[in-house]
Amino acid sequence: EVQLVESGGGLVQPGGSLRLSCAASGFTFSNYAMSWIRQAPGKGLEWVSAINPGGGVTYYADSVKGRFTISRDNAKNTMYLQMNSLKPEDTAVYVCRALWSGFQYWGQGIQVTVSS
Numbered sequence: 123e124v125q126l127v128e129s130g131g132g133l134v135q136p137g138g139s140l141r142l143s144c145a146a147s148g149f150t151f152s153n154y155a156m157s158w159i160r161q162a163p164g165k166g167l168e169w170v171s172a173i174n175p176g177g178g179v180t181y182y183a184d185s186v187k188g189r190f191t192i193s194r195d196n197a198k199n200t201m202y203l204q205m206n207s208l209k210p211e212d213t214a215v216y217v218c219r220a221l222w223s224g225f226q227y228w229g230q231g232i233q234v235t236v237s238s
Contacts, residue, residue, distance in 0.1 A: 123147075123148050124147070124148035124149050124227050125145075125146070125147045125148055126144055126145070126146050126218050126219075126220060126227055126228065126229035126230075127144070127145045127229060127230070128142060128143065128144050128216065128217065128218055128229045128230065128231060128232035129142070129143045129145070129232065130142040130143050130232070131216065131232035131233050131234045132233075132234070132235070133235045133237065134208055134234070134235070134236055135236070135237070135238050136208060136209060136210060136236055136237075136238055137207060137208065138208050138236070139204070139205060139206045139207075139208065140205045140208065140234060141202060141203065141204050141205070142158070142202065142203040142205065142216055142218075142232065142234070143200055143201070143202055144156070144158075144200065144201040144202070144203075144218030144229060145198075145199065145200050146199045146200065146201070146220060146227075147199060149220065149225075149227065151196060151199040151220070152175055152176075152196040153175055153222050154175060154220040154221060154222040154225075155172060155173065155174055155175055155220075155221045155222065156172065156173050156192075156194060156201045156218060156219065156220055156221075157169065157170070157171065157172040157173075157218070157219045157221065158170040158171045158172075158192065158201075158203050158216055158217070158218055158219075159216075159217050159218075159219055160212075160214035160215060160216045160217065160234075161214055161215050161217070161231075162211070162213060162214040163213070163214075165214075168183065168185075168214070169183060170182070170183050170185075170186055170190065170203070170216070171183065171186065171190055171192040171203060172192070173192045173193065173194055173201065175196075175222070176196075177193065177194045177196065180192050180193075185211075186205075186212075189205065189206050189207045189208075190203060190204065190205050190206070191203070191204040191206075192204075201218060203216070205234070208234075208236045209236060210236050210237060211236075212234060212236050213234060213235050213236050213237070214233075214234060215231040215232065215233055215234075216231060216232055216233075216234055217229050217230070217231040217232075
């Protein structure tokens with residue numbers, strides 16, 4: 123069974139940090155490009171960041187560039203998103219996605235709330 127399970131979300135004050143994890147199972151993680159996508163309350167899906175299968179190439183949305191860092195550990199079948207200098211507008215459900223050769227898998231998502 124394919125699973126993507128996010129963890130590490132929660133409530134944090136503006137300027138704070140969180141690290142999200144996405145644990146994968148049921149497929150060959152190292153073959154897949156991985157992404158983080160978020161959905162703020164009342165808004166559509168927003169792509170946040172992506173990383174290639176080997177982990178050496180990363181991409182970021184302009185809204186998070188310089189504040190977020192994506193990484194992965196293929197030995198642990200896990201992807202991460204280090205989020206620093208968080209802003210209230212980063213409040214959203216964060217979802218991880220795996221993509222390879224027409225196959226894609228999605229996690230259930232995890233809430234991140236940035237508020238004082």
